[in-house]
Amino acid sequence: MSRARVTWARTVAQVGLEAREVTVEVHVSGGLPGFHVIGSSGAPAREAADRVRTALAASGLAVGSRKVLISLAPADVPKLGARFDLPTALAVCAQLEVLGQEALRDVVLLGELALDGTVRPVPGVLPSAVHAARTGVRRLVVARGNAAEAALASGVDVAAVADLTEAVAVLGGAPARPIEPPAAPPSPRARGDLAEVRGQLEARRALEIAAAGGHHLLLIGPPGCGKSMLASRLPTILPPLDDAAALELAAIRSVAGLLDGVTLDRTPPFRAPHHSASAAALLGGGAGVARPGEVSLATHGVLFLDELLEWPRRLLDALREPLEEGVVRIARSRASVAYPAAAQLVAAANPCPCGGGRRCVCREADVARYRARLSGPLADRIDLAPTVTPVGAADLLAAEEGEPSAAVAARVAAAREASALRQGRGVRNAEADAVTLRASARPAALAQLAAAVDAGLLTARGHDRALRVARTCADLGGVDAIDADHAAEALGHRLALPEAVAG
Ligand SMILES: [Zn+2]
Structure with missing residues (x-):
């Protein structure tokens, strides 16, 4: 043989x-x-x-x-x-x-x-x-x-x-049949438009700042006031993904078995896992080689955590490091994997234990205790906490349509361009070096922030975070130097955060 x-x-x-x-x-x-x-x-x-x-x-x-x-x-x-x-x-x-x-x-x-x-x-x-x-x-x-x-x-x-x-x-050499496009072409994902959000000037402004600077956001308001609607509109004002980001996101979706399109999707993703989600669903996991979780599927887009206080503390703790480093590492006996986790966090919470709104019956002490819980894990990563107010039926009829997403997206894109020229592409203001940012601030702006520190309203770290938001406000205004108005606006957002968080 x-x-x-x-x-x-x-x-x-x-x-x-x-x-x-x-x-x-x-x-x-x-x-x-x-x-x-x-x-x-x-x-x-x-x-x-x-x-x-x-x-x-x-x-x-x-x-x-x-x-x-x-x-x-x-x-x-x-x-x-x-x-x-x-x-x-x-x-x-x-x-x-x-x-x-x-x-x-x-x-x-x-x-x-x-x-x-x-x-x-x-x-x-x-x-x-x-x-x-x-x-x-x-x-x-x-x-x-x-x-x-x-x-x-x-x-x-x-x-x-x-x-x-x-x-x-x-x-063996036979001609391959041409690749057929799938029966239905992928429809552009219906994500709505900011025009549908009436009123809510404070929240809309915070959303725009968050988009321009990459800042994490906490929406505070009673149930039904439109927090989810606002959060879901954030991707409509973010810049479209570039080639590298779109391909990375497509690869994550492919590994997760969720890739359905035939063209590269450049829309920033929006993921809204429920607070009952498992650690594996949120962070990645499963048998064999771990599959990507929600935090990775939200990469280059938005991770929305509604009802923040309903989330188990251990899950929020586990999210901290991935969101900070932009990568989540999952160890398994057969293979350890790392997936991108560069998501922008939008959280939402009620203002008080009863849910709030016009008929709030909570005692002051209970509200204070509740707010203190908001200062738990993740909260120190949050820069903006606008109040979302309930809009009554009469208000809805009276209020004009909001500014459409496209107009806001144009300002966001211009602000991103300005920050890219200053600190390089890929470094948003939320990640920028505070020392470098100080150099672009007028003395009056720095004095205002320093006064807030002296008054005990801000810690040193809170100061730097407020400075980054002020930088974004200046970029949105199309000016080179951070002035007192930008510092004041940033301080307003910072001090709106639940007390224990603001510092
Ligand atoms: Zn209440």
Whole structure:
């Protein structure tokens, strides 16, 4: 018997957002019949072997009573998910000489196999496709349901296949069918417009400052006064995402299995998890390699925490570091992953225990205790706390429509441009160095802030945070120097925060 050769196929493993090259090697011999997988273990590996063997047989490619040894290398890369089915089956095809080994050169294969040989889509195809394109891979073969997503990565030819038989044909030189756009084109996400928010001048101004400077925001008002509506309009005034940010967000959605569009979505995301959300849902987690959570899905956009005081303290504590560092790290026994968490926080709370509003019956001491709870975790990250007032039916009819989002977005974009010129792109005022910002403030502005510190209204840290907000007010006004008016406005917002937070 001649010495048996080994055939192989290339694929990519996804460990969080990190793509790792994997080679599937196959060796068929006359030993004890069976499918054996090395380099991947446990029930998932056995199930994968069963799927591949059955799909091959269903496609008329039975291996017969022979020993099939499958090796996924390198061994130290966690190989979770069913994406290795397709490369495994095709490496077996090369072994069966249905396909020449040459046909698998410079090709990356990704896809799950159904028992009948259908190729099914898998999550995380976009970052894998980007990786393939960067490493000079000629062609990427994926399930039809993954084709549009894979095509978002430029620089690699994408072939979509319906089943194993088509995969063999396409790799053997048959023309690939053109990639069909999904039945319904993605509709622009209806997020409403600030024009729908009537009145609420204080909150609207705070929203604009938050958008321009990247400041975290707390909306305080009774139930039904429009806090959620205001929060959800923040993405409509934020600048659209640039290429890098849009691709990063798409990769996060891809790994989470939530990417549905065929064009790169440049709208800043808005995520509003409920206070009953689990730590895994909020921060990332799940079995195997952790999936991204809400804080990562909100990256480059808005994370809205309604009813802030209903949230378990441990969850808010756990959010602190990710929001501060812009990254969330999730440790697992098989693989630790890091996902971006560069979200802007908008929280909302009632003004008092009864919910407030015109018929508030709370005693002063109870309100004080309640407000003190607002100064818990996360609150010291918040720079703006506008009061959202209930708008009565009569007010609604009388009030004119608010300024539309587009007009506010133009001012926000101009302010962002000014801050980018001063401190570099990617550093918003909320993250800017306070010492540098002092240099752009007039003496009267600095004196005003210093007086607030002397009066015990601000701590040193509160002073710096107020200075950053003042800088944003000046940028929105289109002026180079922070003057006394900007400092006064920033102080007003700072001192509106629950007492224990303002310092
Ligand atoms: Zn009350």
